[in-house]
Amino acid sequence: MYKIITDGSCDLSTERAQELDVLVVPFYVSTDGINHQKEIVELGIRDFYQFMIDNPKVFPKTSMPSIQDYLDVFGPLAKDGIDIICICITTKFSGSYNSAMNAKNMLTDEFPDVKIEVIDATVNTVLQGMLVEEAVAYKQMGATFEETVAYINKIKISGRIFFTIGGMDYLVHGGRVGKLSGIAAGALGIKPLILLKEGEIFNNGLTRGRKKSKQKIVEQIINIS
Structure with missing residues (x-):
């Protein structure tokens, strides 16, 4: 057993x-930098994501x-x-x-x-x-x-995750892109295409606009399958 x-x-x-x-x-999740809650047990997954949507300038931390x-x-x-x-x-x-x-x-x-x-x-x-x-x-x-x-x-x-993002804020805050690059990309409507494989994140291209970024992700998934 x-x-x-x-x-x-x-x-x-x-x-x-x-x-x-x-x-x-x-x-563990902290939405205020001080108190920590057990995700799932004390803070539901959907509740956590909804908090992020409702508070776009607050950057929760996990441990x-x-x-x-x-x-x-x-x-x-x-x-x-x-x-x-x-x-x-x-x-x-x-x-x-x-x-x-x-x-x-x-x-x-x-x-x-x-x-x-x-x-x-x-x-x-x-x-x-x-x-x-x-x-x-x-x-x-x-x-x-x-x-x-x-x-x-x-x-x-064989696992792959293809995704894009709605904005650059979390990438900038997490240190994955510089602040100036993030501001410029946001102003131009540039959306990075991201691939997760073998435990690491890779840049998988760039597009202009949210609609095009989602279309490109679909194309990449179809091509690899």
Whole structure:
């Protein structure tokens, strides 16, 4: 018997996680720079995004789950002799994977017969959620622990996220582009096309205008498929 776990980056709703019988270790979110809330548990995903829409000049910060957060989830399962597969956000974006690995290492000595596999999804958000759904589907078909781990590691390398953005504010604030470049791009209506693959973000082109940027993203998806 084994349990599938993921972190809050997967963007699975509470209802969907319950339907899949998946445990989600949440990230922490701060909308004021002082107080932190557990995403999903204390602040819903849609509520978080709605806050960003309603407060465009406020830039929330997130922090990764701690080792203790993972111990709180892994520990009871290990005590019951249940093996664990944990699928984490790409290590290029967060230290969530490292927290999970540290928790695994702390429990391995105490529960040497329990198998714990922590997988770097190399993606995040919806695509990470899709990997979790695939793992659950494979498990439900009768796949063993080792087969499910091998399957997820096999298919994750083909994962791609193509996206564009409505404005440059978050890229400027996050330090991905300079302030002057961001102002110029915004004034000219330039929209970057972005590709996430193998755990990293790449520039995938530029367009003028929101409509054209979305059309180009669709074309890129069709071409790669």
